[in-house]
Each structure stands twice: as C-alpha cells, then as structure tokens.
Amino acid sequence: MSFRLDRVATLYFVHPVQRHMSGNKPSIPILMYHSITDEDETKMRAYYRTATSPSVFTQHMHYLHDLGYSTINVADAVNLLQNGGSTKKYAVVTFDDGYADFYTQAFPVLNRYGFTATVFLPTGYIAPVPVRFKGKDCLTWSEVRELRKYGMFFGSHTVTHPQLSTLDVSTVKDEIVNSKQTIEDNLGESVDSFAYPFAFPEENSSFVCMLRNVLVESGYHQGVSTRIGTARGEEDRYFLRRLPMNSLDDFSLFSAKLQGGYDWLHTIQYGSKLLMSWSY
Numbered sequence: 204m205s206f207r208l209d210r211v212a213t214l215y216f217v218h219p220v221q222r223h224m225s226g227n228k229p230s231i232p233i234l235m236y237h238s239i240t241d242e243d244e245t246k247m248r249a250y251y252r253t254a255t256s257p258s259v260f261t262q263h264m265h266y267l268h269d270l271g272y273s274t275i276n277v278a279d280a281v282n283l284l285q286n287g288g289s290t291k292k293y294a295v296v297t298f299d300d301g302y303a304d305f306y307t308q309a310f311p312v313l314n315r316y317g318f319t320a321t322v323f324l325p326t327g328y329i330a331p332v333p334v335r336f337k338g339k340d341c342l343t344w345s346e347v348r349e350l351r352k353y354g355m356f357f358g359s360h361t362v363t364h365p366q367l368s369t370l371d372v373s374t375v376k377d378e379i380v381n382s383k384q385t386i387e388d389n390l391g392e393s394v395d396s397f398a399y400p401f402a403f404p405e406e407n408s409s410f411v412c413m414l415r416n417v418l419v420e421s422g423y424h425q426g427v428s429t430r431i432g433t434a435r436g437e438e439d440r441y442f443l444r445r446l447p448m449n450s451l452d453d454f455s456l457f458s459a460k461l462q463g464g465y466d467w468l469h470t471i472q473y474g475s476k477l478l479m480s481w482s483y
Contacts, residue, residue, distance in 0.1 A: 207249050207451070209249070209250060209465075209468060210249075210456050212467070213456065213459050213460075213464050213465050213467070213468075214455055214456065214459055214464070217464055217465075217467045218459045218462070218464030221462075221463060221464055222462075228288075228435055228436065228437070229283075229284060229287060229288025229289075229435070229436060230284075230288075230433035230434060230435045230463055231275075231280045231283065231284060231288075231293050231294065231295060231433060231434050232294045232295070232433045232434070232446055232460065232461045232463075233277070233280065233294070233295040233297060233427055233433070233434050233443060233444070233445040233446065234263075234294060234295065234296050234297060234445070234446050234448050235297055235299065235427075235429070235445040235446060235447050235448060236255055236260070236296070236297065236298045236299075236309070236448050237253035237254065237255075237298065237299050237300055237302070238253060238254050238255070238300070238302045238304055238339060239254075239255055239256075239257055239260050239302075239304045239305065239308035239309045240254050240255075240256070240257070240302075240304050240308070240339070241254075241256045241257070242254040244449070244450070249449070249451050250447075252449040252450065252451065253447075253449060254449060254450060255448055255449050255450050255452075256450045257308045257312075259450045259452070260308065260309060260312060261312050262454070263448065263452065263457055264312050264313065264315075264316050264318060265316075266454055266457055266458065267294060267296075267316070267318070267461075268316045268318075270292065270458065270461065271292050272292045272293065272294045272461070273291060273292065273293055273294075274293070274294055274295065274296055274313075274318040274319050274320070275293050275294075275295060275319070276295065276319065276321050276356045276396070277295055277297070277321055277356075277358070277396045277425050277426075277427060277443070278395060278396065278424060278425055279293075280293065280295050280434060280443075281424075281425045281440045281443070284434060284435060284436035284438075285436050285440070287436070288436070294461065295321065295434075296313070296318060296319070296320040296321070297320065297321045297322075297323065297398065297427060297445065298320060298321070298322045298323065299323050299360055299398055299400070300323070300325060300328075300336060300337070300341070300360065300364070301322055301323070301324040301325060301328065301329055301336075301341045301342045301347075301360065302336075302339050302340070302341055302342070303333060303339070303340040303341055303342050303343075303346070304339070304340075305320075305322055305342065305350075306342055306346045306350065310350060310353070310355065313355075314353065319354050319355060319356065320355055320356070321355070321356040321357065321358055321396060322342070322347075322350070322355060322356070322357050322358070323357075323358045323359065323360035323396075323397075323398035323427075324342070324347070324357055324358070324359065324360050324382070324386060325341075325360045325361055325362065325363065325364040325382070325400070326359070326360075326361075326362050326381070326382045326385040326386060327362040327363045327364075328341045328364075329341055329342055329343070329344060329347065329385075330343060330344065331343060331344055331345070336364070344389045347389065347390070348389065348390065351390055356396070357386055357390065357394065358386075358394060358395075358396035358397055358398060358426075359379065359382040359383050359386060359394060359396070359397045359398070359423070360382070360397075360398050360400055361378040361379065361382050361400055362377070362378050362381050362382045362385070363378065364400045364401075365378065365400065366400070366401045366402075367399070367400070367410075367414065368404040368407060368410050372413060372417075375413070375414065375417055376417050376421070379397065379417055379418065379421050379423075380421050383397075383421060383422065383423070393422070394423075395422065395423055395424040395425065396423065396424070396425055396426060396427070397418055397423045397425075397426035397427075397441070398426065398427045398428075399414075399426065399427070399428045399429065399442070401429070402429055402476070403428035403429045403430050403442065404476070405428075405430060405442070405473060405476065406473065406476040406477050406480050407480070411442070414441075415439070415441050415442075418441050419441075423441070424440070425440045425441060425443070426440070426441040426442060426443065427442070427443045427444075427445050428442040428443065428444065428445065429445065429447070430442065430443075430444040430445070430469055430472065430473075431444060431445070431446065431447065431465065431466070431468045431469045431472050432444035432445075432446070432463070432465065432466035432468070432469045433446065433460075433461075433463045433466055444466075444469065446460045446461075446465060448460075
C-alpha cells in the first residue's frame, strides 16, 4: 500500500490518543460509498477515490458484522443521536449516485449479513431502462422497487446532480422538490432523506441557511453531506457528516473510521474550503 498521510496520522497519532480519552460524545458512523466496482483509480489520490472493489466491500461488511455493528437508516440514526445514543453499535451504510452495481454487487453482500443501506438517487438518471451517469449504468425503477421490498432505503440526490451552490434559489428548489416527488411516485411512500452532491459548501453560511430552509419546506426530515466524520447529536440533522470509503480502506483504517479516528480530517477539510473561498 502506498504512503498515505491521512492513514498514518489516523492510525499512529490521532486514534491511539483518542482511545485513551474519556467523555466522548455518542456518535454513529455513516459510511459513504459510491460505486462497487474494480475500476482503476490508481491515477487518483487516495482521498478522492470513490470506487470500492467488490472484494473490499465484502471485507468491509464482514468487518462490520464481526465488530458487532447493526445497520440502520439515516432517520433512525438521527433519532438515536438526539436521544443520547445507544449502548449498541450502529452504523449507516449509504450509497450516492444510484449506480446499477449496487444491485449486482452490493445488495447480495448486504443481504448475506442482514444489513440494510440507503441509496441516494439522482432521479434524472433513474429510468425504466439503464441510463449512464459518469460512465456507469444506473439503477432502473424496477430494480429500485425490488430493492425496497428487501429492506433497502432510498433518498434524494437531486435530479441532475449539480453543485447546488452555483444555482439560483428557484433551480435549487426544483432539484430538491422534483427529485423527492419522483421517488415517491415510483415507490408509493414518502421520502425524507437527502444527500448533498459534490463537496458541501459549509463555509458559505448564507447558502447553507437557504438550503436548509428549502429542505424543511420540501418535507425532508434529515440529510447527509460530504463533511468528513462520524455523525453526532449536536450536528444539524440535515447535513450530517459521513466517512468516505474506497478500495484502500483496509481493516485498520476501516475500524479506526468507525470509532471516530478519522474525524480530525474535517478540520483540515473545512480549513481548505475557507482558504479557497478567501482566495476568490
């Protein structure tokens, strides 16, 4: 495995110190996957990779099971966190972008371990027949309905997967409202969870406030973001932090992430966003 500063800092500095500290607040790891595929990402920096090979994903779910975790959806995680947490180990498994490999690769593994997951759908790419997004086939509506019958959950990931902070308020509302309505029409049940596409502009407080108001008015009850870390009760329930996963997450790093050992990286993430915003 090539050298990774984030891995070294997590495993040999942050996590060891963290384990000896007391008074940690309750948290729940929300794992963020995208595509379960053997796609070659060797030319990308580890931090930015989004593909997880089927064999590594199987290992992750095996680890999760052996470490004693049960899986829940985002709504249940929010309720637990806001009511003081639980003595049991819970994790939320999420998938962005609605790729078809969730059906072919991830679902059989999840089903084997009795796990559930939440898939966030960019509804403009979910159709009666496979539609390609970023070079990969997406789920069809018949597959979505079948997966729901087996206990998988679905949420909104907008319609066209844009960077919402670059759009006017009216277009933001259309992306958020229409995606929710389309999923509800196809599943016959309410949808109350949202996942923000692309990097979350947490440094832009006016946009975040506007977005939260739109989500509330549109009938969403909670949401997740690309902010790094485990989810905690004091966070805004609409922009919960998640843990990015890919093929380079071996057991040591995977386990540390579950326990909050990777949360430190959010400070670096937020600081870099601030610096970039000040440079414009």
